[in-house]
Amino acid sequence: MNSLTETKRNPTDWQGPAMQKRIARRYAAERRFKALGMAAVMLSAGFLAFLLVVMVGNGFRGFTQTELPVDIDFPAVTGGASASQFEGPNANANLQSMGLREIVDSSIEIQYGPDGTELFSPGGWTAVSAMILNDPDIVEQKTTIYLPVISDIDVAYKDAGNPEAEEKVRELGDRFSTGFNWNFLSHSDATDPMQVGIWGAFKGSLITMVVTLLLAFPVGVLAALYLEEYAPKNRLTDLIEVSINNLAAVPSIIFGLLGLAVFLNFFGMPRSGALVGGLTLALMTMPVIVISGRNAVKSVPPSIREAALGIGASPLQVVFHHVLPLALPGILTGTIIGMARALGETAPLLMIGMRAFIATPPNGITDPATVLPVQIFLWSDEVDRGFVEKTSAAIIVLLLFLLTMNALAIYLRNRFETRW
């Protein structure tokens, strides 16, 4: 049979048309694959570029505010207040008793007519009090202060708003100016989009991340080291491994429910606090760190362990002097991924009350706080159109936070990286 087919076989025609066709088909397949791959890369790059352009385009306006000038003749309206009143310990009391709001309102009415105050953001006058505390000398002179307009006019001036606001913008056209919205970086949530700020949510995110890192990193690394270096390989450790892998795949909102049930209801920790948020996110981050940590520990060459054992290092010394330093870059990579996921997480935090309206930045881990993604979620839900650009601006802050965190982690990873 074998010899029969052998004899029947014709000599291969390497130059024949069938062969040429096959070659052409192979080349075409290669070209197709290349083109598809490039198309895929271009598509993802395009989406990213689109996202960035839209975000930066919209978000940039969130960092600016539309202002109108207000001339305040302090000596006239205050009846000769002196700068020294607003210095030292009594400054705040004196400021409150001078009726600044009325002073500002009356100045506005003089220049913009009896309905003039309706042009301005209701909380705008507080900027004047901050200004006085900063530089008391202005109460002894006539000054021009730029105050933010109401949200409707702000939207109308920057983009297209409702007809009334558009009318006002046409009317006062050349008197508007645009200033940098420092409030946005230093204030917290507010009901007026002209007064909102990202600082509270930013600080909340920062504190929550610190709690998460302090808990998830050591626990995750120790668990990875123990499982990889010490634990006997048996059914129990197999079960633990499977559980950890499953834990990493559990939807995040379920961790939120767990946090609600355990930390809030059972342990009675303060609701909405960064502590509970951090704990919940740590539960979510830990499996990621354990898995990547185990892989990193596994990839440390056994010859290094043998070398250390061979000169009489104890197992603990082997782990902490040799294995951990060599595995650290890999562990840090996993930590970056886990922390980045935790930073962007919204769902579990909604469950534990971090979606509350929080107008003062948290000062500790138990203070009510919110975080950047939750703040973005809350603002995106607002009716007032002024919140649209604030949402985009908050997204930019969140992305910058994320980039900074990743850059730091990559820097650390490269520092610890050992070249063989």
Place this chain on the structure above:
Amino acid sequence: MNDDLTMQEASESANMTDSAPTDMASEASTPKMTARNVNVFYGDKQAINDVSIDVNMDNVTAFIGPSGCGKSTFLRCMNRMNDTIPIARVTGDIQLDGDDIYAPKMDVVQLRARVGMVFQKPNPFPKSIYDNIAYGPRIHGLATGKEELDNIVESSLQRAGLWGEVKDRLHDSGTALSGGQQQRLCIARAIAVDPEVILMDEPCSALDPIATAKIEELIHELRGKYAIVIVTHNMQQAARVSQKTAFFHLGTLVEYGETTDIFTNPREEKTRDYITGRYG
């Protein structure tokens, strides 16, 4: 194969050499390490079958034999490196200066400092040359100050014949050295903790002939200061560096005696076959 017979012959030959008058007889009667009836199992598989052997201070002892004959396994029993393999089980009796190294009161960490090891593949730590040598003395607290540590590093490197080549770049990475230098660094690292026995597991198999010659020269110089046991595939190497040779085959010790006897006048047919290159 008749195991009992082999065992008997092996111990006979060991006894013979022990009592035989040699040119270095002074300490030959008090062996540094003794192994009696050692068996090693990996799970159900028996890797070492009833091996008894003595290692002397003044001799370099070579273990030879075909691949998979158990010589490395036996070597790793001598400083309990086999403990790191969960399925490995050792029975029998191995003593260092009369103390059972498998006794519960024996501290493995200290044992491994006293019985140092050099591995097949050079495995310096990815640290500086200085830190490679200083690591052992540091963890065992052998140096009280920076100066003493410097001295240990220098003397260890000098003994390993590496000082002249690396003295100007002690803070470069140990992994940047050539293969032969790395292996000498590993020997220096083993010497630095002041061991009594040095086990070498095919230390030259990853090296070129020139680097091999340097290591062999080094083994000659270290002889007498440490009890040295070397596992080698290379019979010429065994003949060059050792005074005693043990021939392993399929997990048993076939013959143990003076290197010159083993190579010129082996008692066992298997040994003769292996020496003359009929198998292995």
